Amino acid sequence: MNEPMIVFDHVRKDYGKVNVIKDLNFHVKNGEKVTIIGPSGSGKSTVLRILMTLTDISDGVIWVDGEPLWHERRGDNLVPAGERHLRQMRTQMGMVFQHFNLFPHMSVLRNLTEAPRVVLGLSRREAHERAEELLEMVGLQEHAKKFPGQLSGGQQQRVGIARALAMRPRIMLFDEPTSALDPEIVEEVLTVIRQLAHEHDLTMLMVTHEMRFASEISDRVCFFDDGNICEEGPPEKIFNNPEEERTRQFLSAVLSND
Numbered sequence: 001m002n003e004p005m006i007v008f009d010h011v012r013k014d015y016g017k018v019n020v021i022k023d024l025n026f027h028v029k030n031g032e033k034v035t036i037i038g039p040s041g042s043g044k045s046t047v048l049r050i051l052m053t054l055t056d057i058s059d060g061v062i063w064v065d066g067e068p069l070w071h072e073r074r075g076d077n078l079v080p081a082g083e084r085h086l087r088q089m090r091t092q093m094g095m096v097f098q099h100f101n102l103f104p105h106m107s108v109l110r111n112l113t114e115a116p117r118v119v120l121g122l123s124r125r126e127a128h129e130r131a132e133e134l135l136e137m138v139g140l141q142e143h144a145k146k147f148p149g150q151l152s153g154g155q156q157q158r159v160g161i162a163r164a165l166a167m168r169p170r171i172m173l174f175d176e177p178t179s180a181l182d183p184e185i186v187e188e189v190l191t192v193i194r195q196l197a198h199e200h201d202l203t204m205l206m207v208t209h210e211m212r213f214a215s216e217i218s219d220r221v222c223f224f225d226d227g228n229i230c231e232e233g234p235p236e237k238i239f240n241n242p243e244e245e246r247t248r249q250f251l252s253a254v255l256s257n258d
């Protein structure tokens with residue numbers, strides 16, 4: 001896992017006049033599991049949304065597996081990417097959202113088969129087989145015909161994870177996947193993510209407030225503050241022996257609420 005899968009090279013993001021990401025340089029290796037922690041508004045979700053091509057960048061270059069994400073090569077130059085390039089790059093990434101974002105009018109099965117059929121051109125049978133395997137993996141094979149509104153939050157989030165995996169992404173992005181869930185069902189979602197982290201060579205980037213979980217599954221934890229990485233390192237270092245005062249303050253505030 002030595003090749004960088006994701007590289008942020010001097011990336012800046014402004015929303016209007018507000019600068020949210022500041023000259024960010026950030027690498028994630030192939031297969032690495034990285035967790036981003038940090039205060040509300042520090043830009044954590046923006047980093048994931050930029051990778052998923054849901055939010056554009058204001059400056060800098062992002063590379064995904066050696067290809068520019070928001071640019072295309074033209075001769076020796078990089079020019080802003082067109083929709084076709086973005087669509088192609090997006091197929092390498094799956095994203096799991098805080099509020100699930102399932103298609104409410106489609107059955108669970110169709111939530112999983114729609115994009116593989118439309119975007120990847122899989123046959124109905126291939127898409128169904130893949131969906132059934134994934135539903136079994138997340139323990140929801142009995143619920144294939146239901147609609148999202150008939151499922152609990154934890155079950156909906158497990159469908160959200162299966163739906164992202166149905167595209168066979170190389171990179172999984174998790175944006176606070178458990179923060180909209182009741183405490184007693186958080187664990188069923190964490191179990192699925194834990195299994196993914198341990199059994200697959202996916203590159204994973206996760207924003208979470210579940211510090212214990214982050215410490216368990218991450219190769220590296222990045223503490224974000226004010227649009228940039230303030231401190232990063234292996235979880236045992238960040239959680240037990242942080243160097244920066246801001247990291248210490250943040251951790252003591254969140255861990256005292258834990």
Ligand SMILES: Nc1ncnc2c1ncn2[C@@H]1O[C@H](COP(=O)(O)OP(=O)(O)OP(=O)(O)O)[C@@H](O)[C@H]1O
Binds near residue numbers: 040041043045046
């Ligand atoms: N579409 C948008 N338009 C304008 N400002 C935005 C937009 N999206 C996010 N922001 C602002 O950008 C900043 C960073 O937001 P972001 O959601 O990335 O933070 P975060 O660290 O993920 O916060 P939280 O933990 O609360 O989700 C915030 O000040 C937010 O208000």
